[in-house]
Amino acid sequence: MTDHSSFVLLNTGAHMPLLGLGTYRLRGPEDTYQAVDAALTAGYRAFDTAAVYRNEADLGQALHTLLPKHGLSRADVFITSKLSPKDQGAKARDGCLRSLEQLGLDYIDLYLIHWPGTQGVAVGDKRNPKNRSQSWATLEDFHMEGKFKAIGVSNYTVKHMQELLKACRVVPAVLQVEFHPRYAQKELRALCEESGVCFQAYSSLGTGVLLTDPVVQEVAERCGRTPAQVLLRWALQQNVPVLPKSAKPDRVQDNVRLFDFELSDSNMARLSSLDCGEKFCWDPSLVI
Template identity: 40%
Template sequence: MTPSSQVPAVTLRDGEQIPQLGFGVFQIPPEDTADITTRALLAGYRHVDTAKAYNNEAGVGQAIHAANLQREDVYITTKLWNSDHGYDSAKRALRTSLDQLEVEHVDLYLIHWPTPAKDNYVETWKALIELQQEGLTRSIGVSNFQQAHLERIIAETGVAPAVNQIELHPYFAQTGLRREHADHNIVTEAWSPLAQGAVLDDPAIVEIAQAVGKTPGQVVIRWHLQHGNVVFPKSVTQSRIEENIDVFDFTLTDDQMAAIDALDRGERIGPDPDTFN
């Protein structure tokens, strides 16, 4: 069985399906993105998460061609940057991203941050709704939205996002926000799923890894998957790229899941969405 055929799909609220495990390209230099993403696609990944702010959308598009894959074989997510908030700007921004990616549509388009000080994420969300209707993106969602931001866009447009991509790892489990997602049938996506490596030396995770014969990173990815999160670990190392997708031949027990849940410290490593503008 190929790795790509083992990755489960999650059904979004709009009926579209998203591969639950993907490849993140945050902080991969633009000049290296095509090569590294090609290697990830050849290793079996079929979901790539990029963003305008990463400056490497073009490399993602090049990688699909280099891996000899058809457009429909790869799930592509990209994101609207803070400088493109607003109705007209948002509509232009996606078209620019499509040009960079060399595709006619993306599978998922996200508002990268709510930037509440600008107070125009509702107008931006209205543009995304239209972009979906126009077929330029199959699904629409948000990233780094807090409960109040979610409730406002839903109340003012009647349309809930398909996903909310948030910082989420064992030290920052976001239990309350994930519960809010479940109430609105919003899928949770986890960025920085390994806390940039900070959780990999945790004694509880190391102990579980030894018990199941896997690496700490594989254990944490499995924890995300069993919680229902969509997750995309990032690596530029070939062995780690392959290791991160080799997580479908074991299952964590309820006790092991609970032991990792208990590590939550409420500690962010990234910006606070309420103040990041």
């Protein structure tokens, strides 16, 4: 995980690891410490959190303790966090400052607007576009001040991205969305590619459902790999960064073994043939 073949180049010029640890399910300082320790041991150098995960402080403390243990410094890891939907709009500045404080960091490598809507506001409410525009302007300010090295969005649709790209001062560096063989998001990926935005995957395993898909299992058996490794590798071979999440140290270590094998063209095609537009997570398309 040290050469740049394991990284993607962002439009800021920064290198973001293709593999990061998703921390959505990590709860409490002990579980967080164990997962981060296992991840650093296995070679992970990127960690993804969010205000709504309620573990920013635990992650920050774990890294503060563990980086010296592993002979690493702050500059060796890439930290992503996200603005809570409750802080969308006028509260965005407070939300950004709170993330920095919770993580105990002078800067965050990548900060995202987590959701195109606002907590407590109906999805069809016309305040949503105004609020996310105000949030983006706040993220741009933090970026220009050097507190956020890169900024981006999560769960944006083609419509939300087009709206943002038309008005922004700073082009988003990353769009993080649900992506797996059953939900390949071709139109959104094409928009990101032509706009210089890195398309990043979450829920690569389809909330676990795809682990038992017969095609996935067949490809995994052919490769002598786990279904999870095959699903993650499918994304990586398309230059899509992934964020597998697990609180179990053995799975954390299994998920790093993605760079010592390749899926054949036929296996890639088999997996890609599963695309049917099936989502397993929340649906942002209703947010105006």
